[in-house]
Amino acid sequence: MSDNEPTYWGSWKGRVVKAIAVDGARTWNQIRDQTGLSPKTFNKVLSELFSAEALKKLNNKDPEEYRVSYELYKEYQEYFEKLEPERRTRPVKVTESDQTGLIHWIDQWRETMGLDFSLQPEHFYLAGGNLNNFSEKLILRAKKEVLVVNPYVDQCDLSDSLWKSADEDKQVTLITREPEDHYEKIKKRKEQFHRILSDRGVKVVYNPRVHAKLTAVDRAVAVVSSMNLNSSSAGGSSWEGGMVTKNDSVVESIVDSIYELLERPESE
Missing domain, CATH: 3.30.870.10 (Endonuclease Chain A)
Known part of the structure; x- marks a missing residue:
């Protein structure tokens, strides 16, 4: 991992964080579609992020929505602001x-x-x-x-x-x-x-x-x-x-x- 990479970069946890912090996915379905993970694997990744206090669920929303910690949000926003245009990819939504x-x-x-x-x-x-x-x-x-x-x-x-x-x-x-x-x-x-x-x-x-x-x-x-x-x-x-x-x-x-x-x- 290079010094300027955000936390979890290069992993499924990092891709879930990116989907929320950069691409604007909010609900379970929106985030899952952007990762394409099976429900079993996706829920495992969510659980690991919850355990690390990197993710929270907003139960007052219908459907429920997810947010990453403010520190992670800042890390990913700042990283992608500096990322070269050719390294950026548009979100892929695979249902x-x-x-x-x-x-x-x-x-x-x-x-x-x-x-x-x-x-x-x-x-x-x-x-x-x-x-x-x-x-x-x-x-x-x-x-x-x-x-x-x-x-x-x-x-x-x-x-x-x-x-x-x-x-x-x-x-x-x-x-x-x-x-x-x-x-x-x-x-x-x-x-x-x-x-x-x-x-x-x-x-x-x-x-x-x-x-x-x-x-x-x-x-x-x-x-x-x-x-x-x-x-x-x-x-x-x-x-x-x-x-x-x-x-x-x-x-x-x-x-x-x-x-x-x-x-x-x-x-x-």
């Missing part, structure tokens, strides 16, 4: 209905593809073309948010799904490495595609350390795989495999780690 709809869609996709696997363990494995197809359709199915971490991004159908999904109602974020290649012509082509992503509404964040391949959509479904966002990997030239999960705690852990990369950039 439980959005999340439930996405999870139900998995069944539809499975039937359409003629696949036979159980969703009872809340995780399933995909490989090759099925992994690529699912990942692309999942991104295009997003209602509010797409988070992608991938070190190698070039133009292909899967990477095109990022800009196709981006609009004023959805926040699409890509954390990747800056384009590199031994051949200058190919490097420039990659750089041009990254600019296209940015111009079409994708927030592109560079971090030279990333090597994970993660996708999280609407904080409800996540994919952890070996697949890069380029034609040789997503297009089938190399064999790729990955796990899909809809388990609340696993998805929340993945989203948490992605947000840590955003909240604590490589430069800090």
Whole structure:
């Protein structure tokens, strides 16, 4: 934690505090929708903040409202006043209905593809073309948010799904490495595609350390795989495999780690 970070920064508690102190969320539903946490995890975070006397409930409101301590409010207000514009993000409001709809869609996709696997363990494995197809359709199915971490991004159908999904109602974020290649012509082509992503509404964040391949959509479904966002990997030239999960705690852990990369950039 750097000296200028507010208390709880880089954690779910910090995101709850930000939702209240900076984004203006007040009720249980408003705050939960901005975190996208499962009710069980969200209530646990609230309980921890209550125990630390960082949060209070206004019972005279209908519905009940929440406020953070004055000290925390000041910390977060002052931090965001000084934060560079490119580091600021608009609040994402993912309702439980959005999340439930996405999870139900998995069944539809499975039937359409003629696949036979159980969703009872809340995780399933995909490989090759099925992994690529699912990942692309999942991104295009997003209602509010797409988070992608991938070190190698070039133009292909899967990477095109990022800009196709981006609009004023959805926040699409890509954390990747800056384009590199031994051949200058190919490097420039990659750089041009990254600019296209940015111009079409994708927030592109560079971090030279990333090597994970993660996708999280609407904080409800996540994919952890070996697949890069380029034609040789997503297009089938190399064999790729990955796990899909809809388990609340696993998805929340993945989203948490992605947000840590955003909240604590490589430069800090």
